[in-house]
Amino acid sequence: MTDGWQLNKGVNMATLKELSKRDELFSGGHRLCSGCGIPPIVRLVLRAANGPVVATTATGCLEVGTTIYPYTAWRIPWIHSAFENAAATISGIETAYKAFKKRGKIPQDKDIKFIAFGGDGGTYDIGLQALSGALERGHNFLYVCYDNGAYMNTGIQRSGATPFGAATTTSPAGDVIIGKQESRKDLTRIVVAHNISYAAQASPHNWADLSRKAEKAFKVSGPSFLNIISPCPLGWYSKPEESIEAAKIAVDTCYWVLYEVENGVLKINYKPKEKKPIAEWLKMQARFKHLLKPENKELLDKLQGNIDKEWERLLSLDGKVI
């Protein structure tokens, strides 16, 4: 990796050297767990904003871990109000900005970026309505979902994003019901169905791809969306030091596909040379240990089948208007 490495050759994007010189807007000393995927995601997204930025966060790990009064990890204006309303809250802030510009209370040449962060619980489930409303209304903001696949802040309960078969505290691997029986909700597709200009999936292991996507999202006029896989050692029962590797293998197994939909055109940003079997990813995480038992092969096959099907679907759409 060199200082001059271009994140995207086609578009004029920041280099690693440039990114490294930008202000660190998210301070150290916060209380997020060791190995948590959220801090690198937030740091990369804020860095990509490259200018004045205001953020809101849904209730969850990110909010709890960064703001225990009187401390704050946020070096930008930031608000948390409730769990299900990050998109509605940012709607209000962004609208106040428009109102102030209209009345000349903010200089016309001042450009502020607006971000809403939410976990998968706050985005796929309880916050879906507010997100949909804000996307439909066309507010100029970026929504970032850090998807760790369960309600981790409350102690690992299943969410609409929890993978099929995973054990959580509300979908335990019991004697009769073995882990979550339902497949994940495809939130990125739901967001894309709002016909917004930019939506993408990213992963913190590929910081270059993530940064490029955040920069693209900020350039859009109107809503944009990033769904980012966020390893959670506590809820995945994985090793903190293997978090970034776990994110990488999620992508290499095509469990988490790096793709973007820009102005209606779908593009897969990374195609593994050799698609790894999902078991490679599962074996890093004790939440899946029951799926690797011979007697549960049927469940493992079903999960693999779901992933293969989705990968084929995305491949068939690659480069096309969807």
Add this chain to the structure above:
Amino acid sequence: MAITMTKGQAGLTGNSAIAYAMKQINPDVCAAYPITPSTQIVEEFSSYVADGAVDTEFITVESEHSAMSACIGASAAGARVMTATSSQGLALMWEMLYIASGMRLPIVLTNVNRALSAPINIHCDHSDSMGARDSGWIQLYSETVQEAYDNLLQAVRIAEHKDVLLPVMVCLDGFITSHAIENISLIDDAEVREFIGEYRAEHSLLDTDNPVTYGAMTLPDTYIEFKLQQSEAIARAKDVVSEIGKEFGKKFGREYGLMEKYRLDDAEVAIVILSSAAGTTKVTVDELRKAGKKVGILRPRLFRPFPFREIADALKNVKVVAVLDRVDSMNGFGGPLFNEVRSALYELEKRPKVISRVFGLGGRDYTVKDAVQVFNELVKVAETGKVEMLTKYITL
């Protein structure tokens, strides 16, 4: 909206008067969602926005929960923010009401009072706003269209007052006031602008050079101090409401206090009642007074904060009081106004007897006949010294 105005007089429904006051206030941001019977406010305000009669940015949110969430975001960004709702809408906002007041955001909301489901009912009672009575919002109850209009203008000043900084809810009765046309006096736009002044938030999320964190997590070592500050602020609001009511009177000729006392000075028995039903009760009092009965009314205008000392003082010479609630607390012990009035009277050396009557739920009519019955009961209690039924539903 074409309103007919003659020398500042206009025939307006309660909803139109509220929408007109909002137009004159010209807030930075309004986020609202339609619900009967407050829908007209949102519709008419949308027309003002569409016609360029206001500079307001209007967010047509997808729910009342998001309406209040967007109001919170906009208010934390330093904007002057307003909304309107009713019933289930206010109930859906409930979570966010506490967050608005806890963050000390001076949002102004008009609540057109309507019953809560189930069973579903679109007509007037006070279940909605009384359900939010402990949410930390200042609550003003309006008897008439004129008062609703005047209250909304004052609400902006009360909310933004530096000693208060709390959200304010202006309540008016669904259909009875919201849809009744009344000939009211409107204040000139310029005078409204001068009265409400400019709003400058002390902390704005849009001041990116001075970043602030709103809504941090607090643990047991700090939470209670935040709540104490909030509690002190809402207690201070009482004097601010009085002050602004007086100033309003001086400027525009209609003075407002914490409550209205109607023929109460020498009354032996009295009804305590909120909002439009006080009008019906006043007619009844006038009739009974003609027959020599010493009857009177106390109509609290400010319910939150609860002016307990002033209420006790107003009722201290009355022998028997009936508190009429257009809502039931479902506690087996009368409505919220009853319980708070009764509690306020406890400090008196010599206390009136107090009974609770729940009336008019779901829009059931409350007539002069009903008020006469209550007064007759009160007179009987005053004579015998015996309360037969402490709590009871009437208008059945």
